[in-house]
Amino acid sequence: MNSDGVTRLSIIWILSVISFFFRKKLIVTCVVSLFTIGTVWSGDHQRDSLIILDDISTSALIDSLTAIHSLDFAYDADILNGSEKRNIAVPYLISEQWLEEVFGRDGVEVRLINNQVIIGRRRGRILSSEAVRVSGRVEEALSGEPMPMVNIGLTGRPMGTITNDAGYFEFLVPEQFKGEQMVFSHLGYIGEKIIVPSRDTMVVVSLASSSVNLPEVNILYQDADVIMRRASQRVVENYPVFPTFLTAFFRETIQQDDRFVDVSEAVVEILKPSYQNVFDQERVRFIRGRKGRETVDMDLINFRLVGGPYHFSRLDVVRNGDFFYNEEGYSQYEYTFNGVDIVFDRMVYRVGFEPINDAESLFYKGEMRIDAESYALVSIEFELTSASIRRSRSYLVQRDARRFRTTPLFARYLVEYRPWGDLWVLSRVKGEVNLRVVDRNRRQRTVFHTVSEMLVSDHTRAASQHRIRWAETFRPSYVLSEHLGDFDPEFWKEYNIIQPDETLEKVFR
Template identity: 30%
Template sequence: MKSSHIHLCFCLLFLFTGFISPDLYAGSCYSIQAYQDSTEYQSFQGKVVDIQTGNPIIFASIFLSGTNIGTVSNSEGEFLIKIPMFLENKVIGISSIGYKNVEIPIGQLNPEGNLVELEPNPIPIEEVTIINQDARDLLEMALQSIPDNYSNDPVMMTSFYRETIKQNRNYVSVSEAVLDGYKASYTDLGDLDRVKIFKGRKSQDVKKMDTILFKLQGGPQTMFMLDIVKNPGELFEDDIMGYYIYQMGGIINIDDRQAFVVTFEQMEHLDIPLYAGKIYIGVNDYAFVGAEFKIHEKNLENASQYLIRKKPVGMRVEVDNANYLVNYRLIDGTWHLNYVRTELMFTVRWKKKLFRSRYTTMTEMAVTDIEARNITKYKFRETTKRSDIFADQVSNFEDPDFWGEYNIIQPEESIQSAIERIGRKLQRMTR
């Protein structure tokens, strides 16, 4: 196995420094096209819950049926979707793993306070028990079916990206952007995805991080690299699959379609950090519908060497958890990347000191629009790189109507509170 290749595909890189960078607040302002007037679109906010328990349904897909427009609910089940006025006669669709789809005419929605209740959609027990399928063979069939299920031509993607850093229980950094993406063909392996920042902003509480400055490297680019169909990386490459145990885990409903569940984990004898999780494969078309996985607990102690790019002498960084989620959406018979999320937790200690901090990082990207025409392959110098620090490339939060017509992931209440708190602090600092 090529150990040097491990985690180059699926992991963010992190930099810990013991000083405050002088350019922390420096941000480049990207050219912004003129926004349409707010009267040309309408916004709808709401919450997606389980009809039986009332519990929020996280990361549900919210989309405008018959179009490429969509977003996802946040970790509290809340969503915000913006619809052009000329599409006001359309229907909003809501879907989530294990639930029946719901469709609501736009005319029945309120600007705020919409409660969407989804009904669980269990698979009959006889269908669960009768699965005469080998997990490894199923994966091979799904890989062979990629040309039939995913775009053979490049498309343009608009997406919303957010990254957050928490130090212990407090948010100390929130950065977000609308991204323009050139999504390469799934069958041309030599053609790579290219991503550039259209518009972005950040909010950072430097005072809380003045002992350790913690930065994420390569965030937007990593989101596209987590497209496991385009970049099989450490899950599906031929020389990697032999290091995993794959098993059938039943059948589940996703977006009113049945999907096989394939569970996987690394073999016991390995001492390098690989992954464990679930892959969802369509019963009828063998499409990769989604995956959720994590770095295997067995070798978490070895993961920091692949995740940490730089740290001060005397600092010890332990990886506590590393979780990943990716899913796809079917549009006009073709599956497209829909949502990507990572969440990683670290414990930082200094040698010979009692000082200890726990950091939680979250990055997520929701594809909000797809365009199959007017394809533009961005020049390499215009695009984000794995070496880029996203928070250093965008300017501070200022305009409350910053996003205009663009669909975003509704911020959780704690994130929104952190943005407001940090914003007030920055205003005081600049007076």
């Protein structure tokens, strides 16, 4: 157990709650500033003017754009020829489209976020013309009910997706994997396999409960402490000891009294250090996203989630050492053996845990699933204890106007891993927080329910070209919805995402 492990897990959401009336005033101020900028650039003598740069090198062009337009460039030096010269007509208003025309090429993507220009390789993207699209529904064999959160992947490969709340999925498989096994798995169910077809296909998959197939010998009691000590000792055997590069889909939703008021989705890239190197931290780079919002404002309150992709990329309980024994053989938790189950067609031990002493700081309770053969952590569900919830306000709420009183009601999380050859890699992270906000002036109460979910759709071993510079990283102070631009529906067709259900789709329309 790392000394700061409990605190690190507790600050997954940093929430900002301010008066709606203050926000309205702030919006007016921003509009005035935008109109002022528009006036400066819309004069007749400037609107159609260009700066002509003759025989200028790529490096000099970047320096000129930085000086003229106050742009901050972040790029991979391996993909730009700094000495290449050309004639460039620079407009007064710089757009992402113009930057793409100047710096883009096959395999290179250019993005403009605020005043930051990011030029990098296209990774994690699967061209539709070079892939098979397998879509459909997963249902429970006995009842026919849809099954959410079913893991879908390729045997032995670090890529995959999951079903949505209605049991639907869409999986984009590179054409070189045609004929390989596609696996459908869910805790407590017998996995199903199909062969990746040669063309786009729709399927219906049924999963049967595994409760009647567990060998009797495996149901015998196991010592939970022994299981956890072995799991702690075998981390370097079960997880990558080399840096990995991840492509992930991230979604965060905010509901106010059961009504969606804000939804943000994004594709991100993550550079994850080795599981042996616990001091280096993950770096996250935003690729592109979309946002949806109800036409009416949130009632009275502007509720924002801060730093979502940044925090969720680091919610790796194995790498952080949370809930495990530390090197000195000490743990702040006590463990219980809760039986066995099946996931990925492998037997797993179910190990419950609770804090030994819940008197101060923040602690969690929950259950882990440990692979019975390798002792790798396969998944974990945990939530703040009742006592910790009462102490959690200062950790979870960043700013709270005097008029309002915010009280956390619960905070719970899920972390899953999937097999990659002989190793296990991060697959999915999900978190939910419920908060009650009381308006002291109006004596009104409202409940906000937030869900953030990160699906890792692809892994690769990080090479020298897999770099995320500090200037490109998603920061803990960033609000994801504020970094999302216009929605490009074609962009999403080339990434594996969690399919939105009907309710979410209505928010985006």
